[in-house]
Amino acid sequence: MKTLDMRVARRWPAAEGIEAFELLPARDDLALPAYDAGAHITVHLPNGLRRNYSLCGDPSRRDSYRIAVLKDISGRGGSRCMHERVQAGDILKISPPRNDFPLNDTDGHCVLLAGGVGVTPLLAMAYTLQARRVSFELHYFARTRSRAAFLDELSAPTLSEKIRLHCDDENTDPNARPLETVLAGLAPDVRAYACGPSGFLAFLGQAWQRQNRPADHFHFEAFAPQA
Incomplete structure (x- = not known):
């Protein structure tokens, strides 16, 4: 190689x-x-x-x-x-860059869903969508603000209007399901790009199915060490 x-x-x-x-x-x-x-x-x-x-x-x-x-x-x-x-x-x-998680079909509104350090590829997507002037929003789910990466960039004027931060320790409703709430508020034909831990992605995928959304509109990347 x-x-x-x-x-x-x-x-x-x-x-x-x-x-x-x-x-x-x-x-x-x-x-x-x-x-x-x-x-x-x-x-x-x-x-x-x-x-x-x-x-x-x-x-x-x-x-x-x-x-x-x-x-x-x-x-x-x-x-x-x-x-x-x-x-x-x-x-x-x-290695030279390789892309198994491409940003495709960006004619309509896109939603980016990040769990923890899964924000990394989605931050690059946010920059790209902003440059293309494509409508998008990025929802970042983290346990606490201190564990959310690149908050300085996400809070800058370039991106801040597109970013929504959801922190576990700031949620006062024990029955709240913020992931499902975010999805429920999206248009039926929206395309989602998600990255994060396996549990985060599994929950998202199940919620996506429960809301009868097209399976091919949900794109994700899970973290797994290379063997």
Whole structure:
């Protein structure tokens, strides 16, 4: 597999437990391949593992790639390696971008549904939809504000009118079902793009079926480590 040598230009906390990494070409003469919203790269980690991470920057930027990694204590060591061993200045090998979660059929209104760190590919989609002047909204579900990544960008004037943040600890109604409530308020022909933990996606898929919405209008990506 062809790989690219990338330098970690900087890393910073995007939220509690989530580190963001900006990657630049290790050589000045290396032109980065373009990518579309929803794409990911495979990172070759210092401990020998390989992990897929969604590109979460603005796809119109061609000078760098950005990823965000949630530290999973119960995982198989990929996220811990990124958090504990990868620092600014390090060189990492990555695969060129690949897209298994493309943003298609954007003629009508789109709704983006993010659970936790699943906001990463949807942030790139939001930038793309904004640039195309497509009608959209992004609903971000998180346990607390402190665990919601990239709130500074999502709160900026460019995107803030399109963003709705739903935090578990700010919900005072124990019987509320915010996911189903959001879906129930959408037009029948809306297309949804969702990313997040498996439980989040399973609940969304079941709610989508209960509301008799077209199955081919629901697009999703689940997080799973590469074998």
